[in-house]
Amino acid sequence: MDRLNQGLRKVPIWLLYLLGDLYPGWLLYLGLTGGLGPDPVKALEHALGEAALQLLILGLAVTPLRRFLGLNLLKFRRSVGVLAFTYVALHLLVWLLLDVQILSQVFNDIIKRPYITIGMVGFALMLPLALTSNNLSLRRLGAARWRRLHLLTYPAVLLAALHFVMLVKGFQIEPLIYLSVVLFLLLCRIRVVG
Ligand code: HEM
Known part of the structure; x- marks a missing residue:
């Protein structure tokens, strides 16, 4: 495990952002070239939603x-969170702009x-996390308040998983x-905290 951790320490964070940003671009390319099947909007919505949940x-x-x-992945945690938020925001945008489109229908x-x-509630909980994911906010808030704010991750991920359970039809x-x-x-967290 030490070797793996040493190797991971050498992986630059920008690489994660690069790969993470390429994925939606790749999906868009597939959608435009017929690679996402007969309903590319739904496929795009699903792929982004699922990737967001996996990152969360x-x-x-x-x-x-x-x-x-x-296994030490601490170095990548913030970028994983930022990418998860980006995918959720894109997932929401696809729904708004390509799927529903009509404002009254959206509401x-x-x-x-x-x-x-x-x-939506899950997304709203993630907003303050995304807005404070920079070093300046960390300094301004102080480590303790920043950490407390990041407890919002727990309900946000739970709501995201519930959202998926609720939207599927049948078992x-x-x-x-x-x-x-x-x-x-989440149970692991309770044990760790307690
Ligand atoms: C907390 C953030 C969210 C996460 C992690 C998330 C994740 C997911 C996942 C995993 C799916 C199912 C993908 C599949 O079938 O493989 C999905 C579907 C969907 N999500 Fe989200 N979602 C989030 C927020 C939202 C929001 C804010 C909206 C819109 C307001 C939304 C609208 C939809 C729609 C319309 C579908 C497809 C439903 C269908 O099959 O017709 N999601 N989402």
Whole structure:
């Protein structure tokens, strides 16, 4: 594990941002060239939503991975969070601009469709985290307040996983697996904190 950690320490953060930024571009390219199937807007929405959830889970897993396996991904945590937020924002934009498009329908959906309401609340919780993810905010807020603010990650990830469970029709195992992983990681946190 020490070797792996040493190797990871050499990976520059910009590489993560570069790869993370290339992915939506790649999806857009596929969408424009017919590579996303018959409904590219839905496929784009799904791919971005799923990648966002996976990154949120990875961010939540950083501390347990270090505590229980000795794997140190701490250096990448902030960039993983920023990329997760970027994907959620793009997921929201695809929904707004390419899927629903009509403003009155947007408000109607937010109020009347519980999975959209839950997704919106999750997004709203992530906003202050994204806005304070820079060093200046960290200095201004002070480490203790910054850390306290970042506790918002926990409800945000939980709501994101619930959003997925609620939007699927009928019984599907994939969203339940995501929700179980999130619940497991949150329980790990309670144990760690306590
Ligand atoms: C907390 C942030 C969010 C995360 C992590 C997230 C994640 C996801 C995931 C994983 C899916 C399912 C993808 C699949 O089927 O493979 C999804 C679908 C979807 N999300 Fe989100 N989402 C978030 C917020 C939002 C918001 C704010 C909106 C809109 C207001 C939204 C609208 C949708 C829609 C419309 C779908 C597709 C539903 C369908 O199948 O018709 N999401 N999202």
